[in-house]
Amino acid sequence: MRIAIRGGRVIDPAQQLDTVTDLFIAAGRIAGIGEPPADFVAEQLIDATGRIVCPGLIDLCARLREPGQEHKATIASEARAAAAGGITTVVCPPDTDPVIDEPAVVELIRRRAKAAGQTRVLTLGALTHRLRGEHLAEMAALRDAGCLGVSDGGRTIASSRVLRRALEYAATFNLTVFLTPLDPELGQGLAHEGQVATRLGLSGIPVAAETGIIARDLELIRDLGVRVHFGRLSSARAVELVARARADGLPVSADTAIHHLHLSEIDLSGFDSRCHLRPPLRGLRDLEALRAGLASGVLGALCSDHQPHEPDAKQAPFGDTEPGLSGLETLLALSLRLARDGVLPLSTLLERLTCGPARILGLDSGHLGIGASADVCIFDPDAEWRLTPDTLRSQGQNSPFLGWSLQGQVTHTLFEGRLVYARDAHD
Amino acid sequence: MSTTHVQLDPQGRLLHFLTVEGLTRRHLTEILDTAESLHSVAERRVKKLPTLHGKTVVNLFFEASTRTRTTFELAAKRLSADVLNLNIATSSAVKGESLLDTLRNIEAMQCDMFVVRHVQSGAAEFIARHVKPHIAVLNAGDGRHAHPTQAMLDVFTIRRHKPDFPNLQVAIVGDILHSRVARSLIHALSILGTGAIRVIAPRTLLPAHVENLGVQVFHDLAYGLRDVDVVVMLRLQRERMESALLPSEQEFFQRYGLTGERLALARPDALVMHPGPINRGVEIDSRVADGPQSVILEQVTNGIAVRMAIMSITLGNHARPLEETA
Numbered sequence: 001m002r003i004a005i006r007g008g009r010v011i012d013p014a015q016q017l018d019t020v021t022d023l024f025i026a027a028g029r030i031a032g033i034g035e036p037p038a039d040f041v042a043e044q045l046i047d048a049t050g051r052i053v054c055p056g057l058i059d060l061c062a063r064l065r066e067p068g069q070e071h072k073a074t075i076a077s078e079a080r081a082a083a084a085g086g087i088t089t090v091v092c093p094p095d096t097d098p099v100i101d102e103p104a105v106v107e108l109i110r111r112r113a114k115a116a117g118q119t120r121v122l123t124l125g126a127l128t129h130r131l132r133g134e135h136l137a138e139m140a141a142l143r144d145a146g147c148l149g150v151s152d153g154g155r156t157i158a159s160s161r162v163l164r165r166a167l168e169y170a171a172t173f174n175l176t177v178f179l180t181p182l183d184p185e186l187g188q189g190l191a192h193e194g195q196v197a198t199r200l201g202l203s204g205i206p207v208a209a210e211t212g213i214i215a216r217d218l219e220l221i222r223d224l225g226v227r228v229h230f231g232r233l234s235s236a237r238a239v240e241l242v243a244r245a246r247a248d249g250l251p252v253s254a255d256t257a258i259h260h261l262h263l264s265e266i267d268l269s270g271f272d273s274r275c276h277l278r279p280p281l282r283g284l285r286d287l288e289a290l291r292a293g294l295a296s297g298v299l300g301a302l303c304s305d306h307q308p309h310e311p312d313a314k315q316a317p318f319g320d321t322e323p324g325l326s327g328l329e330t331l332l333a334l335s336l337r338l339a340r341d342g343v344l345p346l347s348t349l350l351e352r353l354t355c356g357p358a359r360i361l362g363l364d365s366g367h368l369g370i371g372a373s374a375d376v377c378i379f380d381p382d383a384e385w386r387l388t389p390d391t392l393r394s395q396g397q398n399s400p401f402l403g404w405s406l407q408g409q410v411t412h413t414l415f416e417g418r419l420v421y422a423r424d425a426h427d
Numbered sequence: 428m429s430t431t432h433v434q435l436d437p438q439g440r441l442l443h444f445l446t447v448e449g450l451t452r453r454h455l456t457e458i459l460d461t462a463e464s465l466h467s468v469a470e471r472r473v474k475k476l477p478t479l480h481g482k483t484v485v486n487l488f489f490e491a492s493t494r495t496r497t498t499f500e501l502a503a504k505r506l507s508a509d510v511l512n513l514n515i516a517t518s519s520a521v522k523g524e525s526l527l528d529t530l531r532n533i534e535a536m537q538c539d540m541f542v543v544r545h546v547q548s549g550a551a552e553f554i555a556r557h558v559k560p561h562i563a564v565l566n567a568g569d570g571r572h573a574h575p576t577q578a579m580l581d582v583f584t585i586r587r588h589k590p591d592f593p594n595l596q597v598a599i600v601g602d603i604l605h606s607r608v609a610r611s612l613i614h615a616l617s618i619l620g621t622g623a624i625r626v627i628a629p630r631t632l633l634p635a636h637v638e639n640l641g642v643q644v645f646h647d648l649a650y651g652l653r654d655v656d657v658v659v660m661l662r663l664q665r666e667r668m669e670s671a672l673l674p675s676e677q678e679f680f681q682r683y684g685l686t687g688e689r690l691a692l693a694r695p696d697a698l699v700m701h702p703g704p705i706n707r708g709v710e711i712d713s714r715v716a717d718g719p720q721s722v723i724l725e726q727v728t729n730g731i732a733v734r735m736a737i738m739s740i741t742l743g744n745h746a747r748p749l750e751e752t753a
Contacts, residue, residue, distance in 0.1 A: 190548075193635045194635055194636060195635070195636040195639045197634070197635065198634040198635055198636055198637060198639070198640070199448070199610070199640070200548055200549065200572055201548040201549075201569075201570050201571030201572030201573065201607060201610060202548050202549075202570075202571075202572075203571075204634070204635055206635075270433075270552070271548070271549030271552055271553065312525060315525070315527055316525065316526055316527075316547075316553065317526065317545060317547035317548070317549050317550035317553045317569070317570075318547065318548060318549040318553075319547040319548060319549070319570065320526070320547055
């Protein structure tokens with residue numbers, strides 16, 4: 001299929017391109033910018049006048065719930081949601097059931113994702129067997145099966161001995177290790193240890209539950225040369241620690257989830273279980289520091305940390321609910337709000353959503369260079385919309401942003417040169 | 428959005444009683460004055476009023492309790508309500524049945540009031556948000572969050588002895604971190620304009636930023652008790668030693684136990700209070716608990732009148748149509 005996207009403002013941070021021009025797609029790849037390739041005859045025209053055309057978003061952390069928790073969501077349902085969110089690549093952490101610690105599970109996810117055909121689903125393999133933090137997972141086999149890195153999902157390896165060996169082993173096979181730092185003991189709690197938790201009587205998770213683990217991990221990797229990515233940072237001090245390590249030349253990167261840049265502990269008032277998250281929403285100073293970290297590049301990517309749930313999982317007293325929110329479809333609009341608020345320029349913001357995460361994954365993607373896979377997101381930066389349960393395509397309706405007025409709406413998503421989402425068709 | 432909205436109707440009247448936080452002095456005074464008028468009922472030969480005749484009150488206890496449940500039961504019975512006691516241990520009994528399912532089932536029995544105790548903070552508010560609108564919900568303790576009827580009976584007891592709150596100094600001693608009693612009492616005392624509220628505990632038993640609740644923080648009992656008018660001792664649970672919050676009961680008693688000697692540092696007529704049940708020799712010396720300054724048993728008695736008052740007020744507000752006072 002040959003597609004011409006006409007008259008849009010094409011922003012491709014990887015090429016430092018920001019100009020009103022045409023984009024040409026053929027055989028699933030970017031075939032031309034500005035000038036069509038020779039003999040190009042478009043079979044489909046997309047009028048992008050007044051819209052922004054950028055690389056499809058790359059989301060470093062989205063739980064699709066399959067295999068194992070299909071009552072919450074499926075790869076098919078969440079791939080549709082990703083497409084509606086302009087996301088053409090999602091990274092699935094290994095804490096599925098069964099765990100991604102053998103090639104068969106990688107293969108299963110690949111097959112389901114291919115059948116869905118809406119977005120690229122990449123997997124992280126397990127760092128330790130069954131994610132138990134005791135024995136190493138078969139990382140080399142997982143890499144050969146297609147895993148882009150290794151991780152223990154939301155879990156932290158308590159044993160420094162096991163972690164050190166896991167890091168060394170991962171380095172042997174040139175695998176990036178993805179860690180979500182939260183102390184398994186100190187991190188037992190329901191909310192940020194602060195004044196809101198004190199008022200509500202919720203057990204607290206201190207910032208040190210995050211920073212203590214980051215500090216340990218940074219010391220462990222100092223001499224190993226292994227690439228480590230810290231995901232879902234939540235605190236100002238975590239950003240400082242990673243900034244210092246990067247300044248010291250350690251091969252570390254980090255991301256944060258978009259909701260941590262818009263919500264804080266205050267949003268837990270009234271015991272709103274949709275704001276029951278791990279890591280927890282923290283104070284306003286943390287929120288500001290995370291925004292600054294995103295602008296400076298210490299946080300090289302923004303992700304959705306998508307965790308869809310069935311309604312029952314959130315319909316209980318706060319402490320009996322499951323943490324996590326449904327975030328694929330709000331990632332772009334909430335991110336655009338940062339650019340409008342002047343936190344960072346639009347092109348830098350889009351970098352954190354496209355080639356930024358691609359670089360962390362070690363992929364040459366997230367850009368619109370000639371020959372690249374035609375993964376494209378087209379959005380109307382001015383369109384205002386309200387997030388309601390009917391607008392959500394995800395099976396998980398657990399979004400704290402329901403009812404929010406958002407600005408910036410995806411109109412088209414192309415994945416491998418195919419139109420997988422077109423908003424106009426749904427109106 | 429916030430808790431106060433759930434428990435108040437558009438005119439600001441109490442529909443449920445979930446937390447003291449966010450209420451006004453008018454709300455508290457109404458409860459205290461009503462309780463005062465009901466207090467004499469207990470001294471009559473026939474201890475019953477017809478106020479809640481034909482109403483059904485369900486004590487819905489997801490966490491074990493004897494004293495609180497009993498006083499709620501007595502309060503309801505003295506108002507002529509029918510009472511149903513349901514003890515549902517969260518751990519075992521209702522495996523597989525969600526809290527909402529449990530609620531729907533009990534609702535179907537045509538009840539008018541739920542008295543709820545639950546191990547999770549926010550449970551009473553969750554229930555109030557999900558019950559049918561004619562049902563009033565009273566919080567009999569939710570996790571570490573709130574125990575508002577206890578706070579009201581505490582301030583009721585204080586007011587009967589020392590009604591001039593702006594000139595009072597009140598000390599709350601012990602495990603503030605885990606205490607819903609302390610949180611609710613701090614709010615109640617603040618709303619009534621109490622001169623000073625002190626909390627006295629080691630750092631391990633104080634929640635983060637507790638000073639933001641409007642209290643003065645002390646770590647030294649002798650220093651903190653100086654010149655106070657009321658001492659509220661909190662119960663210390665054995666689990667606190669196991670979770671590395673304290674070394675031993677002995678050391679806690681040595682540093683934070685209320686002895687006669689320490690009580691002498693407070694005002695000579697200082698009241699000694701405790702929400703019960705008491706651990707004698709852990710947070711309080713027997714001679715102090717049973718001594719002349721102790722009003723611990725009075726608190727229990729007052730609990731009935733205060734709970735009667737709260738039941739009458741909330742169910743009364745449910746019965747009244749909104750237009751009446753509009």
